[in-house]
Amino acid sequence: MKQTLITPEKVASLAFNDGEFFDAASISTIDIAVAEERHVVAVVGSAMYAAMCRGAYADFCEEYVAPVVALRTRLLMLPSMVARSGRFGVSVPASSTMKAPSDAQVRLLERSLREKARTMQHRMSRYLNENAAQFPEYNPGENVLNRCSNDGNIVQTL
Secondary structure: OOOOOOOHHHHHHHHOOOOOOOOHHHOOHHHHHHHHHHHOHHHHOHHHHHHHHOOOOHHHHHHHHHHHHHHHHHHHHHHHHHOEEEOOEEEOOOOOOOOOOOHHHHHHHHHHHHHHHHHHHHHHHHHHHHOHHHOOOOOHHHOHHHOEEOHHHOOEEO
């Protein structure tokens, strides 16, 4: 069974734009696993997630799951991209050609990534609901998006 559904290299290729250089080696499999647990398992359910980890539904994973995991992983990584902690405490990356973003710029990036990730997650959920017969392990009752939504910063129970 695979440790995560996608690799750090896949996260780097999906979540970062062409103009952004990002080394996949700095992407933690823990961040990927957290993104999968919080944002994929909550939609597909644990039985279907286990099947996907065994290699089932590869096309669905590639088309619908991977973008969600990649964007959510990038969101999880964002704080460590702005400031890092180490044996000398917390520091901010700096160079002679780049400067640290303002708080407003970081919030704008975070909001944009969150909106993209949420949209892709809803797309994944909608596909599952419309094609549930293709996924025997999928139980629509376990899909959190069928019971609760937080679009527009308003939590709604359905």
